[in-house]
Amino acid sequence: MKIYLVLLVLLFAPVESGRANERPPLPVEKPAGSGVIVHRDGYVLTAHHVVANAKRITIVTSGEFRAPAVLVSVDAEHDLALLKVETVGLSEALLGYAGAVKLDQEVIAVGFQFGLREITITRGHVAAVRTKGVQRVFQVDAAVNPGNSGGPVFNRKGEVVGILTTKFTHPSGIVPEGMAFAVPISYATPLLANIPDFDFSAIGRGRRGSPKGKGNGDLVTELTRTSVRIETVRMSEGPATVIHPAPMPPSSDGRHSAQPSVTRVPVPPAPVHEPVPLAGDESIDRVNAQLLASQQEELKRFVDQGLTPPGEMVLIPAGEFLMGMEDGLPDARPIHRLYVSAYWIDRHGVTNGQYRACVEGGACLIPKVRDAFDDTQRAQFPVTNVTWSQARAYCQWVGKRLPTEAEWEKAARGIDGRRYPWGNSDEVIQKSRVKLTDGNSANGVDPLGLPSVSASPYGVFGMIGMVSEWVKDWYAEDFYRTSPARDPQGPLRGTFRVLRGGSWMERPLELRASYRGWDEMTYWGPTLGFRCATDVP
């Protein structure tokens, strides 16, 4: 009952405060920041941190028009968010071309400082351009205060060139007095692409058909009319509903490929909020049956097209799967949902015998340590002591490629976020270890075909319990936080390459299908091998 009362208060308080001219004695909605109208149909651009974790968002224009807003799209990495209000005919701000912003040029910051009703307009200069990690900002020496967050920074023509952010931390951790940071407006392009028929060609062109000789007063009026105050009701857990979870660039006309400077802006993978419960055996069996059925269906379609399945490879159908693990190591967080196109992956890791053929064909260099390689008894054992480049050379030689990290993980654990290829039971590891120490496999490498116990739900063998396998991607511990939601290819660059899987003798945590190993690409070792993958045409 109490809850209903609170809700009623929440519903009515803003309306009343909107009518009254004085500030309400007990504001229910907290002033959070500022924003700017970027399209007359109710689209407002602001900083992501202003609306993060907001249960309700309200925008208030300088004319005291007040309306609830929904989150259309966010880019947490660059601290930007696009909101929508159900209305039409708002005064929209002109957008400028960020690339033309010059060092030391005059800029104007507009916002509702401290959430006050009065709008403040402060002048300053672009004092520096700074990059730190994934963020790049204009440093502006205008006097701004907390309520300015998310508010626009205009150039002298009255075009928005940046959005004020507080998320950027000066490398020294100290922000000098009178200093503010603004995200260049160019980073908002993927968000703006969510607005139907948004006219990107108008950026930097000024107001069409407007006389040049505008008075300063007109400029101030215009800046004021297009800026808004943003109020939020926060909740302690979970963010506001996003109606379009991913800021998808327009794809129909291929425009997204023409935006090289922003293509790295991530389409954030859908984070999985509710904890994924570890499934029991029954559920594992059910999912396995589903996966095999979808695999058979896909295979049939493939054969119906008159194509021949490649030998000793397993078809992984297109679709979503859960990658990463919440209760694992930090670099495997967050668990996130990804779409991966269909591909083939080797049923077993590449063997000494197979690799020998490539060496004899002149396309591969012999393994860095050749004892196992030269042992004819071990022709069917996985090839080891190869570097990343040797692994890649072999796959190219057989007309394939290394799998991506996402492809490896999907082939190993299926779609349901299970811990191991076989399910969630740790027992398999204990039993396999006992077997291994009983047997005569000195370096923790089993001959191929043995560990059928660790077969993945798709029927891929030896992903856990054999050797660590090189995959295509560079390693970055934070990659999952910014990974694209579709066919991720890993970071653009790096120093280390990812290794997946491992022998039974690795630590239990490292035997999970989500475990991310890595090493220098020039490194080799007795437990380092690989397998190949190839695209489905």
Add this chain to the structure above:
Amino acid sequence: MRRLPWMLACLVAAGWPSALPFAWGLESSDRSTIPFHTILELEQTARLLAILLDSGRAVVNDNQTLLDDPTKAHKGFTPEAFEGQLRDMFRGRAGINLDELAGGTLSPRSRHLLQELVTVSKQVIADAQAELNRQGAGFKGFIPAVFGARVSTRFTAVTGVRLKQTALDPRNPANRPDSYERVALEAFADSAYPREKVISEMAANSSSLRLMFPLYATRQCLDCHGGPKGGLDRTGYPREGLTLGQNAGAISVLLPVGK
């Protein structure tokens, strides 16, 4: 007192670049007005130079066992062999083929500087041949850091662009960080800092772009800089106790912005 020459060297190496922009700001009323897109280009140039220098370091790192082999006289680590490996390494790390720069999107200045850095790197390898091919000697002290320092000195002399390998507590006092570098190095040292991402700054009252490119410890680095912390390495220095993949300093680039 024995330290005085080192301290002077440190002042010369680290002191003047930070003092210079300050003087500029006071004397010149004509402050720079460089557009954002040009700054992005400059930043890319500085980043690529850092990656190229580090690629050269990585090639030396990969050949360390060969270079330290006392049984071989002619090691075949010729400037040409080095260049081939350098180009491969750079293509892998930066995604840019140095043989196809002409058709690419890089600015002419960027192309020129990259080519100059390849030339200088080869010269350093060429000049080191006698030293490297000395038979009977094992460890000759020709390591990535030494290679990097020699290349940097020459490159600055030729182009005016300063490259410097620095760390919070460097072994060579000439590599001690200035205040800007220290702040960036402290950010890199935070394990939550995103891997391989640079820190850079182009200020309105400055005449140069500054960029810091983080470096990470490889296995070869750990031979001397790994654990146990405080134990002496083969050169007699106390070990830093680094672990594989840990941040191990940065390459600092100071790119003057010409008038």
